[in-house]
Amino acid sequence: MPSTETFRIPKDRRHVSRARQQVRKALADWGIAGAPADSITLSANELVTNAVTHCKVSEALVRVTLTYDGAELLLEVADPDRDRVPLPHDSAPDEEGGRGLTLVAALADAWGHRQEPYTKCVWARFTPTRAEEAHVPRAL
Template sequence: MSDPFLHEDRLDYTPVPRSVPLARTRTARLVVEWGHPGLAGDVALVVSELMTNALLHGSLRGRLIRVRLTLTGAALRVEVSDPRAERVPCPREVSGEDQFGRGLLLVGALAERWGVGPREGVGKTVWAEWGLVGTPCDAVPLIGAEK
């Protein structure tokens, strides 16, 4: 994203299961506060899936997982960074009986685009983005409102 940030948030989480719902809840709250309540559920679910993947496949003892959200006038982006660069995520085919393996399929279905790249320092960052059309609901002026 080349537009200037309107909002940015980042928080590091310990690689434990309780961090997943904490990140999901924080993400939903921020997306609503930033004026995009219609995206809050999808973005929170994507963060939950990416956090779970980072926890299961990208975590190392004593190393944190970072969640970063950014908002520009054109896009909302989430990034989940972990210390395991050698474990690059890729969607896999699953059958009806498979209990796991659908996380990245969900990410691909909910986000407009997603990808993976190197993390600053050590590790990788998995990101997802949503393009924004129009203005946030709280930025729409009221008809007949006086200044």
């Protein structure tokens, strides 16, 4: 049976670090560490930052859900701005932002979004053991 961790944070940038800490703790509790934990935590940081930055619903809560079945981990970040779907774009070298989804796409096995009745959910799927193997340096 999969393990699930769900929490909510206010739609405010100063709460992104709290989300990152809670993701890191859940991963540690499940024995996910090293490069896979770093990739998942960085992806969570990017998706939560996007949610708190782009959601136009005032006083909103952002929901973060991690589901781990021992082989795959699913990260989901949902906010109530259902009609503002994520659109990756090419950022100019001098732009300060706009690379979050590209980063998530590079770190995750797959990512996407879905519109639910009252929310939008952006998700990323990881295979922690495969991610760990991918980060092992090759012998010279």
